[in-house]
Amino acid sequence: MLDAEEVHKRFGANEVLKGITLRVRRGEVMCLLGPSGSGKSTFLRCINHLEKINAGRLKVDGELVGYRERDGRLYELREREIIRSRSEIGMVFQHFNLFPHMTALENVSCAPVSVKNIPRGQADQRGRELLEQVGLADKIDAYPVSLSGGQQQRVAIARALAMDPKLMLFDEPTSALDPELVGEVLAVMKQLAAAGMTMIVVTHEIGFAREVADQVVFMDGGVVVEAGPPDDVLLRPQHERTRSFLSKVL
């Protein structure tokens, strides 16, 4: 599903990604761990072209992200085409980014109506189903301001799912939550994983990584330090950097 090869990303003079090579198969859950500044969030934002990569190749489901390759040359994609690929990738943010002027249901049905031109009635119906799935059937007409952090994040997940994505990106989804509320969001994410969604999760929740991930990747300073099955990376880390990070976090 995701194929990253020697991906580089620079912000001015600051090189944030220094050659990331990763592979995620369909239905797999990959957890990205690492200290802040290691480039994890930037990498995530490159996947749905919120950031443009400077070098390397990034492919989602076989298609290059942001570019088209023809006769050996790369052509930048038009906004319309980028939008199409973005609508197939769902993203959940650390600070939820719900639309405060819309109710939970309106947040969820906004994109299907505007992007896929699905009639409002149908989109609302699907929206109600999704909100029920994440346990918020009684909050469909609530505004984000009256929801707790955990509830807001679950609405955000439902909102991303409304577009029927083939890949879900999570950027530290529980980092801004009270410890008590973390569990309810992780539960929804576990549900999603069990249902076969391909997920890339940037997180500090090591317990979640051990339980749900098929692959754990440790990133530091813009490179992949270590990657492998969770038990290998978390219990028997090979690199010193990985070991020192884990010792501080666990």
Next chain:
Amino acid sequence: MQGIPGEPVAEIKAVPLKHPGRWIGALVVLILLAVFVRSLLTNPNFEWSVVGHYFFNTLVLKGILVTIELTVLAMLIGVALGIVLAIMGAAINPLVSGASWLYIWFFRGTPLIVQLFFWEYIAAVYPKLGLGIPFGPALIHPDTNVLISGFRAGLLGLALNEGAYMAEIVRAGMLSVDEGQTQAAQSLGLSRGQSLRKIVLPQAMRVIIPPTGNETISMLKNTALVSFIGVAELFHVTENIYSKNFKIPPLLVMASIWYLLMTSILYVGQYFLEKRFARGSVRLNVRHGQ
């Protein structure tokens, strides 16, 4: 020492602080106010009877209608223009954003009164206006004097000037919306235009409305300037009357009271508008405090 359930804890009864300074200050303000009001009421030069006499004069009321028409129309056009200019200013195409910048620079850089005179005397520069192919023949070409004069010149001047100021207000509103909102909208697949229209602008309205209310109140007073190009709004009518009966202070007072009344009504309008756009926000209280 924990509180024993059932035994109420005694309320603190302390002697409150005295604030002599506040009382003295209030007294001073009240005395000054009383002196001022007394001067207003007893000064014969104000001729309050004249103020009352002309307050509901037919010409004055017609002038007020023109003032209101100009304010409403100029603000509607100005706000729409401002939104367009702000969106243009955010465009990726440098020619589009440059054109917006140029417009704002020019219309904020020249005095409003000069712009108004310019529209009134535009026929001296462009005697005929043509609509047609650029650098080619014109399909229709009416006389400028017929098309743009008096009321229309005033409206054009006020509206185009206002558009430039509104553009900056709208831009500030758009800046106030958290970047994460645009990121979320785009990650869902909304186009730049859609995220602007459905996500950013509605949220920007909360920040746009108070300064826009300010601008509307300013516009109400700026309409007085069109009296200098012959439009019969309130100030022009007032001037006409006192140029004949020489009772300048009472008539100026009359006009001022009308302007104050109209401005106060705008306050109410703004309150309701702010409430409408405060939907979904933490501080639902529209005025200060709380």
